[in-house]
Amino acid sequence: MTIFVRPVDPAYPTGVSGVYDYASLGQAMQDWFARTDIAAYVDYFIQKAEQKIYRDIFSMNRGSGVRAIESPLTGTIGTDGTLALPAGYLGLKYTLCSASGQMFELQRRNAEFIYTQYPTRSADSVPAYIARDGAAFTFGPFPDAQYSISGIYWRRFPQLTQTNNVNWMTAYIPTILLAACNAAVARFLSDDERRQVWDAEYLSEMQDFLDTDRAEEQSGSAFAMVAG
Incomplete structure (x- = not known):
């Protein structure tokens, strides 16, 4: 798999595969499918993924946001x-x-x-x-x-784009965003087997995220990100 190397920035890791912003997300999609020809459609996949994430947050979280x-x-x-x-x-x-x-x-x-x-x-x-x-x-x-x-x-925050290269999804739920994007890629490629895999990955991670957020909300303590 190609390793995406970002410019030196103290806020992000350097020379490490992962999703940190628009560019690394686009690269990750290409890496997971080993296809550079999908690069031209990255914005479409992100739009589909973000719409799904916003919709599912409320439908899977008893009508509440996070x-x-x-x-x-x-x-x-x-x-x-x-x-x-x-x-x-x-x-x-x-x-x-x-x-x-x-x-x-x-x-x-x-x-x-x-x-x-x-x-x-x-x-x-x-x-x-x-x-x-x-x-x-x-x-x-x-x-x-x-x-x-x-x-x-x-x-709803501004969509992730080349000019708006980071948003809350890249900061809080990068793996969920990637799973939703990859499910959109699989649909685009008519790859039903991979679509089912990424749909399942997305649902599992989204449910874990919502359960954690709900538990934190009910605890009454301040929200904090913890390194995994």
Whole structure:
């Protein structure tokens, strides 16, 4: 197998096979299949893999995201009673509303609940509920002031590309990313035997990752990466 040698950088190993960024991921795909002719399709494989990973995180994790894709949610409710969705929004972990010097947790509901239970869509009271409605959050009751909102949401980060050469997947789940990419390569090559192998590898590693993340979340301690 070809050994990918990256430029000297104290943050990464040198002269070691592995997935650390866009270039090493592309090289790894070629190495595992011993095919240099798939290099032109690397972006396609990465796009397929990233979409699958985001989708499976939520479907395999009881509708929740993971710590690696958490991002702070901050904003102020507008005069129209809404707050625009943040960049790359995938889902809410929790939301707080600041009112009268106190912080209140908003309960998540769907937009239908908001509009049927709180049909008055003008200044009413401190909101107790939040829902997504298209590209914005809406609240019930309709806010009677421009309250500050904070919390945590799960987000989709920019895709790994030649110009955006690292992201959270290369940092936290490089082997899962490689397995998902290699499954996409096998499908592209109509190699059913290898596709089954990489699909199984991907599912096994993804489940281990989600179980570990869930255990850490429930422990209440700070998240930390540990060298394997």
